[in-house]
Amino acid sequence: MTGVTLTSAGLDPRRRRILFRCWHRGIREMDLVFGQFAEAEITKLSDAELDEFETIMAEEDNDLLRWIMGTWPVPERFQTPMFARLAAYKPDFDKPLRTPE
Numbered sequence: 001m002t003g004v005t006l007t008s009a010g011l012d013p014r015r016r017r018i019l020f021r022c023w024h025r026g027i028r029e030m031d032l033v034f035g036q037f038a039e040a041e042i043t044k045l046s047d048a049e050l051d052e053f054e055t056i057m058a059e060e061d062n063d064l065l066r067w068i069m070g071t072w073p074v075p076e077r078f079q080t081p082m083f084a085r086l087a088a089y090k091p092d093f094d095k096p097l098r099t100p101e
Contacts, residue, residue, distance in 0.1 A: 053082060
């Protein structure tokens with residue numbers, strides 16, 4: 001298991017890789033935002049949406065955190081429905097980070 005609830009076993013290799021990267025960002029807050037967003041949405045995203053999501057993921061965590069929290073303006077290149085969807089996602093910070101095995 002990569003994240004909190006979604007197993008990567010049934011995912012194609014690209015989605016598996018993205019899910020793993022979402023939970024291993026480097027800044028815990030971004031792990032929670034990206035990881036929980038990916039768990040909720042990864043199976044529904046089209047190839048074009050996955051492309052855009054990976055482009056967003058390539059940005060620096062500190063910049064992403066500031067854009068998502070609204071402390072910095074979102075650059076024009078990220079003023080897209082995908083970024084808005086990600087920024088609007090509210091992770092559950094009280095959710096356990098690991099499930100009992």
